[in-house]
Amino acid sequence: MHAAILAALAAAQSGAEWPTYHGSYQSLHYSTLDQINPANVGRLQLDWVFQQRSLEKFETTPLVAGGVMYLTEAPNTVWAVDPATGRPYWAYEPKMPDITYPCCGKVNRGVAYRDGVVYHVTHDMRVVALDARNGRVRWETTVGDYRKGYALTHAPLIVKDKLIVGTAGAELGIRGFIVGLELATGREVWRFKTIPEPGDPAVKTWGGDSWKYGGASIWLTGSYDPDLNLTYWGTGNPGPDWNPDARPGDNLYSDSVLALDADTGKLKWHFQFTPHDAWDFDAVQTPVLIDREWKGRMRKLMLWANRNGFYYVLDRATGEFLLGEPFVKQNWAKGLDAKGRPILEPGRAPSRQGAKTWPGVQGGTNWYAPSFSPRTGLFYLTAWDDYHSTYFTWDQQYEQGKWYAGGGVKAPVPPTRRDAIMRRTPEDGYAAVRALDPLTGKKVWDYPMADMSESGLLTTASDLLFSGNREGHFFALDAKTGKLLWRRYLGGQIIASPMTYMANGHQYVAIASGTGLFVFRVMD
Amino acid sequence: MLFRAVFTLCALAGLAAGQESTVAITNPFTTPLDIEEGSRTFLSQCANCHGRDGRGGQGTPDLTTGNFRRASSDEGLFQVVSRGVSGTTMPAFSLSGRSIWQTLAYVRSLSAGRTRELAKGDAGRGAALFESQGCLGCHSRQGKGGASGPDLTEIGSERTLQEIRTSLLDPQGDVAPGFWRLRAQTRDGRTVEGLRLNEDTYSVQYMDGSGRLSTLMKSDVARFEVDRRSPMPALKGKLSGPQIEDLVAFLVGGKR
Numbered sequence: 189m190h191a192a193i194l195a196a197l198a199a200a201q202s203g204a205e206w207p208t209y210h211g212s213y214q215s216l217h218y219s220t221l222d223q224i225n226p227a228n229v230g231r232l233q234l235d236w237v238f239q240q241r242s243l244e245k246f247e248t249t250p251l252v253a254g255g256v257m258y259l260t261e262a263p264n265t266v267w268a269v270d271p272a273t274g275r276p277y278w279a280y281e282p283k284m285p286d287i288t289y290p291c292c293g294k295v296n297r298g299v300a301y302r303d304g305v306v307y308h309v310t311h312d313m314r315v316v317a318l319d320a321r322n323g324r325v326r327w328e329t330t331v332g333d334y335r336k337g338y339a340l341t342h343a344p345l346i347v348k349d350k351l352i353v354g355t356a357g358a359e360l361g362i363r364g365f366i367v368g369l370e371l372a373t374g375r376e377v378w379r380f381k382t383i384p385e386p387g388d389p390a391v392k393t394w395g396g397d398s399w400k401y402g403g404a405s406i407w408l409t410g411s412y413d414p415d416l417n418l419t420y421w422g423t424g425n426p427g428p429d430w431n432p433d434a435r436p437g438d439n440l441y442s443d444s445v446l447a448l449d450a451d452t453g454k455l456k457w458h459f460q461f462t463p464h465d466a467w468d469f470d471a472v473q474t475p476v477l478i479d480r481e482w483k484g485r486m487r488k489l490m491l492w493a494n495r496n497g498f499y500y501v502l503d504r505a506t507g508e509f510l511l512g513e514p515f516v517k518q519n520w521a522k523g524l525d526a527k528g529r530p531i532l533e534p535g536r537a538p539s540r541q542g543a544k545t546w547p548g549v550q551g552g553t554n555w556y557a558p559s560f561s562p563r564t565g566l567f568y569l570t571a572w573d574d575y576h577s578t579y580f581t582w583d584q585q586y587e588q589g590k591w592y593a594g595g596g597v598k599a600p601v602p603p604t605r606r607d608a609i610m611r612r613t614p615e616d617g618y619a620a621v622r623a624l625d626p627l628t629g630k631k632v633w634d635y636p637m638a639d640m641s642e643s644g645l646l647t648t649a650s651d652l653l654f655s656g657n658r659e660g661h662f663f664a665l666d667a668k669t670g671k672l673l674w675r676r677y678l679g680g681q682i683i684a685s686p687m688t689y690m691a692n693g694h695q696y697v698a699i700a701s702g703t704g705l706f707v708f709r710v711m712d
Numbered sequence: 713m714l715f716r717a718v719f720t721l722c723a724l725a726g727l728a729a730g731q732e733s734t735v736a737i738t739n740p741f742t743t744p745l746d747i748e749e750g751s752r753t754f755l756s757q758c759a760n761c762h763g764r765d766g767r768g769g770q771g772t773p774d775l776t777t778g779n780f781r782r783a784s785s786d787e788g789l790f791q792v793v794s795r796g797v798s799g800t801t802m803p804a805f806s807l808s809g810r811s812i813w814q815t816l817a818y819v820r821s822l823s824a825g826r827t828r829e830l831a832k833g834d835a836g837r838g839a840a841l842f843e844s845q846g847c848l849g850c851h852s853r854q855g856k857g858g859a860s861g862p863d864l865t866e867i868g869s870e871r872t873l874q875e876i877r878t879s880l881l882d883p884q885g886d887v888a889p890g891f892w893r894l895r896a897q898t899r900d901g902r903t904v905e906g907l908r909l910n911e912d913t914y915s916v917q918y919m920d921g922s923g924r925l926s927t928l929m930k931s932d933v934a935r936f937e938v939d940r941r942s943p944m945p946a947l948k949g950k951l952s953g954p955q956i957e958d959l960v961a962f963l964v965g966g967k968r
Binding site for chain 1: 771
């Protein structure tokens with residue numbers, strides 16, 4: 189088994205394929221490939237397109253593993269396609285209930301692969317292992333009840349002999365969890381509840397019965413450090429989202445990063461970015477793991493640009509807070525204290541009349557991938573800057589399976605779907621690809637865009653940075669300077685993160701836009 | 713499953729159950745008590761995206777105009793709520809059929825209230841003013857008129873009387889981004905002016921004074937400004953209070 193891990197890691201580092209959702213356990217969204225480079229990127233051409241049949245948001249980031257590309261189509265179809273031509277080998281289409289209840293689009297972000305098996309999750313709470321040769325089901329297990337508001341949307345993470353998966357649903361009064369399943373059988377080995385139960389001292393961070401409906405969902409794949417044997421997961425908002433008075437206390441472990449023992453699921457440490465969150469600042473971002481010198485000694489670091497507008501550096505062995513700096517305009521916190529706890533600015537929490545607060549409800553950034561390039565030493569993210577919302581609160585009773593948000597939001601720009609015509613005004617804020625010095629959080633360069641962006645990032649060993657935006661552009665920047673080197677207008681909104689791989693001797697770059705997956709390579 | 717539920721509800725309401733689906737299913741729960749119950753469901757399940765007043769929020773449609781983007785019949789609206797809208801953030805709602813009907817009754821009551829608002833002026837005199845003031849130079853109505861201002865055919869369902877009044881008296885108050893003016897100087901010395909229709913990171917789409925549609929690449933531009941003021945003359949002081957009310961009555965009354 190250990191050999192398999194090393195092989196998987198080596199594949200991740202060699203960069204020939206894209207074996208996991210984040211590209212590697214460290215989740216750098218960095219590839220060692222350099223065939224596409226600043227000198228030839230101008231000749232990058234569209235090679236093939238995969239058109240999904242669904243009209244849902246296309247949030248997939250494909251894998252390429254064992255010479256095959258695996259991608260998901262909303263709501264829950266898995267495709268195996270040839271990575272050089274896009275021709276499908278097979279499709280897995282599970283029977284689904286008439287109605288499922290993912291809060292914000294019937295999306296799926298990708299799959300996991302190991303040794304001839306593809307692992308997939310569904311909106312009706314099934315985890316499915318598929319034979320990679322033909323898509324036939326090897327095993328299937330149900331980890332929760334979708335009728336109560338639970339849903340699975342993210343690509344699973346394989347660690348050693350386990351498959352790790354968490355549940356979405358924090359807008360519907362669920363209680364979040366992460367499960368470790370036996371890879372070979374689907375048998376549940378451990379379950380970590382992201383909201384503690386009576387008996388655990390942490391339950392005191394929830395007033396009254398509020399822990400029962402507190403959310404803290406998981407909807408993005410975590411990271412893994414094999415040396416520490418810790419797997420890291422960001423958790424979602426506490427519920428009800430915008431009525432914090434309904435849940436007095438810090439509301440652990442919402443809006444946190446959890447470091448779990450990969451074998452047992454036991455909590456090693458946690459760090460809560462936004463205690464007693466009032467704004468829906470999910471900490472559902474990618475845990476980026478790097479080893480760097482910090483104040484004179486090498487440390488295992490975790491870089492985290494949070495939806496709440498602050499950029500954090502943590503020690504990933506201990507959870508110690510090392511740095512926290514705002515990376516976009518924010519007005520809800522005066523700053524962070526020595527332990528990283530926000531010092532709140534009064535009057536910014538949701539109110540009956542509405543409180544105008546920066547960042548807005550989609551945050552300073554969100555779930556789409558940031559990137560770290562070991563070559564440039566820079567941390568990159570998609571930022572929504574100078575962007576606000578007006579947050580309202582009202583009373584709401586919990587009812588099983590129903591929306592449990594306790595308030596509402598007015599925002600000047602659409603949160604996830606663009607308008608037919610771009611209506612953003614300069615006062616509404618803007619999106620940028622932003623490069624930060626990871627050790628200070630200071631901005632190094634910025635690539636601003638006219639509209640907002642929910643595109644993730646990819647950097648390569650040739651110092652290219654790929655990203656896109658809501659407008660439908662896909663582009664390559666010089667990762668050192670932020671200068672635009674190449675772009676194509678794909679037309680469809682990009683709500684996914686790009687990836688890259690080798691096939692037939694060519695380096696390809698792929699991005700989902702609209703309802704198509706667009707795949708490029710350099711043409712002579 | 714859903715249709716069975718719908719037909720059951722129809723039977724409950726005393727409608728003919730089990731008929732062919734060519735029979736439109738209308739909302740069986742529309743009493744004032746239903747509307748009141750629907751308002752509570754709306755607040756807890758819908759308002760977080762559509763706003764407490766139903767007028768839209770974060771990119772969600774205004775539900776108070778009486779025109780719905782995804783469906784117009786009761787049955788269609790029921791489907792929108794129970795199944796969600798594919799490709800948007802509108803989810804499926806786990807509500808009972810009765811609760812969905814009551815919520816729809818409440819939503820319809822929002823627009824009913826608005827269209828019941830009576831204009832006090834004389835629509836006939838308003839029509840004459842609309843001509844004499846040259847409104848059609850910029851605005852269109854029922855297929856006639858200019859293109860540099862908003863089309864006013866449906867204005868009665870898109871805006872309240874007070875909003876229309878305000879726009880006439882003080883047009884600078886709220887100019888939609890689709891009606892901003894573009895002024896640019898290109899690197900080769902040309903001056904470009906027009907109505908800014910759309911924009912992205914690299915280009916601006918506009919309509920010039922002759923009605924021609926063009927795209928200007930930002931890389932070709934030396935100077936670029938967007939004028940967000942309205943070219944519409946304020947009618948405050950030009951028309952009397954009663955004349956403004958006549959014009960409002962005409963604009964609202966012209967709703968198809």
